[in-house]
Amino acid sequence: MKQVHNQEKEQFKKLFKQENISDFEDRFKVLEVFLQTEHHLTVNEIIQLLKENGYELDPDFVRETLKLICRFGFAQKTRFNSGPVRYEHRHLCQHHDHMICTKCKKIIEFQNEKIENLQTQVSRAYGFHMLQHKLEIYGICSECLKDHLKLMPLVMAKQSERLIIKDFTGGSTARMRLLSMGLRIGDEIDVITNSGLGQMVIALDCNRYAIGHGLAQKIIVQTIS
Amino acid sequence: MHKKNITIALAGNPNSGKTTIFNNITGTRQKVGNWPGVTVEKKEGSVSKYGHDLKIIDLPGTYSLTPFSIEEIVARDFVIEESPDVVIDIIDASNLERSLYLATQLRELDCKVLFALNMADVATSRGTKIDANKLSELLDVPVVFTIGNKNTGIDSLLKAAIKLAESKSKISQKRKVKYSNDIENSISKLQSFIEERIEQNLPYNIRWTTIKLLENDKIVREHIRQKTGNKSLEIFREVGTHRKHLLDRFDEDPEIVMTDERYGFIAGIIKEVVTKSTKRRVDTSRNVDLVLTNRFVGFPIFILFIWIMFQTTFAVGSYPMEWIDSGVNWLAAILEPSLPDSLFKDLLLNGIIAGVGSVIIFLPNILILFLFIAIFEDTGYMARAAFLMDKIMHLIGLHGKSFIPMLMGFGCSVPAIMATRTLESNKDRILTILITPFMSCSAKLPIYILLAGTFFSAKAGTVIFLIYITGIILSIITGRLFRSTLFKGADAPFVMELPPYRVPMIKSLIIHMWDRSKMFLKKMGGIILVGSVIVWMLTAFPRHINYSMDYNEEINNINASFTEKQKKAAITKLKLAEKAEKTEKSFMGRIGKTIAPVFAPIGIDWRGSVALLTGFVAKEIVVSTFGILYAAEETDEPDALKNALLSSEMTSLSALSLMIFVLLYLPCVATIATIRRETGSLKWTLFSIVYSTSIAWAAAFCIYQGGKILGLT
Numbered sequence: 001m002k003q004v005h006n007q008e009k010e011q012f013k014k015l016f017k018q019e020n021i022s023d024f025e026d027r028f029k030v031l032e033v034f035l036q037t038e039h040h041l042t043v044n045e046i047i048q049l050l051k052e053n054g055y056e057l058d059p060d061f062v063r064e065t066l067k068l069i070c071r072f073g074f075a076q077k078t079r080f081n082s083g084p085v086r087y088e089h090r091h092l093c094q095h096h097d098h099m100i101c102t103k104c105k106k107i108i109e110f111q112n113e114k115i116e117n118l119q120t121q122v123s124r125a126y127g128f129h130m131l132q133h134k135l136e137i138y139g140i141c142s143e144c145l146k147d148h149l150k151l152m153p154l155v156m157a158k159q160s161e162r163l164i165i166k167d168f169t170g171g172s173t174a175r176m177r178l179l180s181m182g183l184r185i186g187d188e189i190d191v192i193t194n195s196g197l198g199q200m201v202i203a204l205d206c207n208r209y210a211i212g213h214g215l216a217q218k219i220i221v222q223t224i225s
Numbered sequence: 226m227h228k229k230n231i232t233i234a235l236a237g238n239p240n241s242g243k244t245t246i247f248n249n250i251t252g253t254r255q256k257v258g259n260w261p262g263v264t265v266e267k268k269e270g271s272v273s274k275y276g277h278d279l280k281i282i283d284l285p286g287t288y289s290l291t292p293f294s295i296e297e298i299v300a301r302d303f304v305i306e307e308s309p310d311v312v313i314d315i316i317d318a319s320n321l322e323r324s325l326y327l328a329t330q331l332r333e334l335d336c337k338v339l340f341a342l343n344m345a346d347v348a349t350s351r352g353t354k355i356d357a358n359k360l361s362e363l364l365d366v367p368v369v370f371t372i373g374n375k376n377t378g379i380d381s382l383l384k385a386a387i388k389l390a391e392s393k394s395k396i397s398q399k400r401k402v403k404y405s406n407d408i409e410n411s412i413s414k415l416q417s418f419i420e421e422r423i424e425q426n427l428p429y430n431i432r433w434t435t436i437k438l439l440e441n442d443k444i445v446r447e448h449i450r451q452k453t454g455n456k457s458l459e460i461f462r463e464v465g466t467h468r469k470h471l472l473d474r475f476d477e478d479p480e481i482v483m484t485d486e487r488y489g490f491i492a493g494i495i496k497e498v499v500t501k502s503t504k505r506r507v508d509t510s511r512n513v514d515l516v517l518t519n520r521f522v523g524f525p526i527f528i529l530f531i532w533i534m535f536q537t538t539f540a541v542g543s544y545p546m547e548w549i550d551s552g553v554n555w556l557a558a559i560l561e562p563s564l565p566d567s568l569f570k571d572l573l574l575n576g577i578i579a580g581v582g583s584v585i586i587f588l589p590n591i592l593i594l595f596l597f598i599a600i601f602e603d604t605g606y607m608a609r610a611a612f613l614m615d616k617i618m619h620l621i622g623l624h625g626k627s628f629i630p631m632l633m634g635f636g637c638s639v640p641a642i643m644a645t646r647t648l649e650s651n652k653d654r655i656l657t658i659l660i661t662p663f664m665s666c667s668a669k670l671p672i673y674i675l676l677a678g679t680f681f682s683a684k685a686g687t688v689i690f691l692i693y694i695t696g697i698i699l700s701i702i703t704g705r706l707f708r709s710t711l712f713k714g715a716d717a718p719f720v721m722e723l724p725p726y727r728v729p730m731i732k733s734l735i736i737h738m739w740d741r742s743k744m745f746l747k748k749m750g751g752i753i754l755v756g757s758v759i760v761w762m763l764t765a766f767p768r769h770i771n772y773s774m775d776y777n778e779e780i781n782n783i784n785a786s787f788t789e790k791q792k793k794a795a796i797t798k799l800k801l802a803e804k805a806e807k808t809e810k811s812f813m814g815r816i817g818k819t820i821a822p823v824f825a826p827i828g829i830d831w832r833g834s835v836a837l838l839t840g841f842v843a844k845e846i847v848v849s850t851f852g853i854l855y856a857a858e859e860t861d862e863p864d865a866l867k868n869a870l871l872s873s874e875m876t877s878l879s880a881l882s883l884m885i886f887v888l889l890y891l892p893c894v895a896t897i898a899t900i901r902r903e904t905g906s907l908k909w910t911l912f913s914i915v916y917s918t919s920i921a922w923a924a925a926f927c928i929y930q931g932g933k934i935l936g937l938t
Contacts, residue, residue: 172478177720179484180289182323193518197616201518206319206508210612212719
């Protein structure tokens with residue numbers, strides 16, 4: 001955490017110097033104190049906190065500084081239940097990027113120096129001042145992927161494989177037809193023949209069914225090991 | 226004692242043994258017809274037992290009463306429209322879960338149902354014991370044990386059916402499927418909504434109607450539209466709201482949810498009535514299928530079976546064919562001297578006997594072919610054949626099942642077109658009917674043999690083979706063309722049960738074979754008879770012809786100077802010339818000359834035109850017409866016709882053109898009548914005639930004119 005705050009301080013310094021903002025040292029103290037706490041603070045609480053740290057600053061100055069800090073994106077204002085305005089950190093560089101599994105909704109956090117640097121470079125090249133960024137990668141996590149690979153359309157099944165019907169895709173007519181013939185989700189089936197072109201013979205208990213290519217693509221199965 | 230009529234409908238899954246039970250009850254007293262409006266076979270039988278006249282109707286085998294195919298629609302319509310006194314649901318004990326699915330649907334229909342728990346012996350051997358009393362109690366329906374193929378339990382089944390029909394008690398409303406709260410809510414809300422909006426009573430159970438509307442059943446919707454008129458829109462809007470609500474609630478179409486819940490209900494019943502032992506018997510059928518449907522050997526085995534079928538049909542069939550042929554000749558020979566020369570004698574001998582005789586000789590072929598098909602069907606192999614052919618038939622845009630009719634088309638188009646009845650989808654059926662005549666039937670073979678033998682002597686075999694191939698290729702092209710134009714639309718999902726292999730029962734084979742053959746004899750006999758008489762009339766009239774010379778005088782003139790042998794030859798020659806001139810000047814000849822310009826561009830002269838015209842009655846007649854027109858008697862001298870043809874203006878190119886035309890042009894009267902009957906549509910019949918004839922003309926034109934350009938004359 002300290003590390004991160006140091007980075008923010010560096011940025012702050014750079015920005016304020018660029019903007020030729022006066023009283024940098026005092027303003028920096030405000031920032032330092034603000035960053036040290038992880039709470040949501042009102043202006044008065046920050047003044048109080050500054051006092052505790054031995055900095056006597058004019059409340060208006062503090063208020064103005066906080067506005068500046070907000071303007072540069074280091075903090076933001078919030079109001080909880082119409083209470084007083086409080087300031088909270090906007091964690092900029094401390095952020096991590098996210099990978100979000102669309103299937104199980106799991107979120108994986110990651111950090112990659114190369115990406116971070118690249119972003120800075122790109123921003124610079126556009127003359128863009130980067131305050132923060134957000135990177136979310138959507139996809140399927142390794143565990144779901146493992147399950148997903150086991151699921152396949154029936155056409156892909158090999159002869160004498162034992163499978164469990166997991167799902168039907170396609171319209172309700174085809175599905176109703178399979179249902180009324182006794183093929184249902186959860187049934188265990190054996191592949192008797194796969195002609196290679198999609199026509200298949202499958203066995204369910206003591207019944208056997210011939211299934212055409214189109215339909216075999218719509219039956220989603222999982223192998224039983 | 227006063228006899229009462231009771232109508233009993235047999236319902237059940239395909240392969241549940243329904244037909245066996247039907248055959249056992251009715252024996253040969255069966256009537257095969259069509260369900261009104263559709264070409265699904267309707268089997269009816271009547272039997273008098275226990276003081277009642279029982280009318281038994283064999284409903285088409287179905288898995289559900291959801292209208293997917295014509296069979297399901299027919300079965301359901303019969304139960305709701307005709308309200309039979311009793312519906313016997315044949316339940317395949319070894320397939321209890323699936324059978325009960327249909328059973329619960331029948332229960333919902335509110336008709337008097339009786340369960341025949343069939344083939345419980347098979348189930349027991351597989352380690353499944355079913356408690357019939359419990360089943361009866363749980364569903365509130367009488368249950369009788371039967372074993373169809375051993376003919377046991379049939380009597381008690383009929384007794385129970387009569388008892389149920391006689392009973393006055395109301396149909397129990399209990400023990401029906403109860404759906405989950407959300408669905409039941411929708412049902413009751415929608416039900417009262419509908420009840421408020423219709424004055425007269427609905428013909429069917431209101432709860433059932435409501436359920437079907439929620440399931441988006443097209444046919445019930447249509448009924449409602451007709452019954453409620455402009456109120457239907459309001460009702461459908463309400464149905465839509467409820468469907469939407471249920472879709473949101475379950476994230477599935479309501480019909481799927483309800484099907485699942487029905488199965489849930491069934492699972493509950495099965496849990497209570499079935500005891501399963503863990504022993505697992507070897508499933509023989511499954512092992513046979515491992516071989517017969519195998520991706521590598523399955524197909525060669527299939528070809529072998531087909532080869533055996535054709536070999537037997539034509540090789541074994543040729544013996545009785547000869548007997549019938551000689552029988553017909555014998556009849557003609559007896560009648561010839563015993564009748565005085567008259568117009569009637571001519572009609573009888575040359576019209577009726579010759580015409581009908583030429584067709585009746587195919588009866589043995591048809592019997593054998595149908596015997597094989599019955600064996601394939603009853604053993605369960607037919608379904609495998611359809612599976613094996615599915616990938617090839619996909620080229621045409623049809624399912625494997627369409628292959629069987631096409632294959633039979635090589636024998637005779639009439640039974641082939643009749644065999645399209647096994648196809649589920651009406652589109653598939655009509656398409657198959659349209660392309661089947663391109664499979665060159667056996668009656669066309671004598672024409673090829675004559676023409677190819679005459680003009681391509683050494684290469685005759687290859688030429689004939691190529692003609693057959695042309696037919697197949699054109700049927701594929703036609704199939705693809707029609708599939709992408711006239712018969713557009715998604716294929717019905719192809720899923721077909723492969724029934725367990727069974728040893729066919731002789732009785733059922735005979736009934737099967739006889740049904741078809743009887744139809745062939747009855748219907749086709751009539752058409753052939755009429756057709757033969759018409760051709761005879763066209764060739765026999767007008768009676769008085771102005772001959773170019775007086776043949777009798779010429780014959781008398783010869784007598785003077787020649788030797789006996791020369792004299793005989795000369796007389797024969799003159800007599801034939803007389804006959805030829807007579808034909809030329811008959812109505813038939815005149816028609817031939819009138820239409821000759823149409824055939825001129827494809828290299829066929831007026832004689833060919835006449836021959837082709839007579840081929841409309843039966844293709845075999847083409848050869849005999851050639852015989853008459855080219856003034857040669859094939860019977861006397863085998864090569865006479867050949868020589869006559871060779872010395873005529875006909876060339877090998879025009880012969881080829883003629884053969885292609887014969888292959889493709891309009892089918893014979895019998896086939897056309899069958900097409901009319903099976904499609905149930907004059908439009909399609911005319912379309913078939915026009916299409917095949919135009920294709921024939923176009924193909925023959927290309928060959929003849931193309932050949933001429935290439936200098937092949």
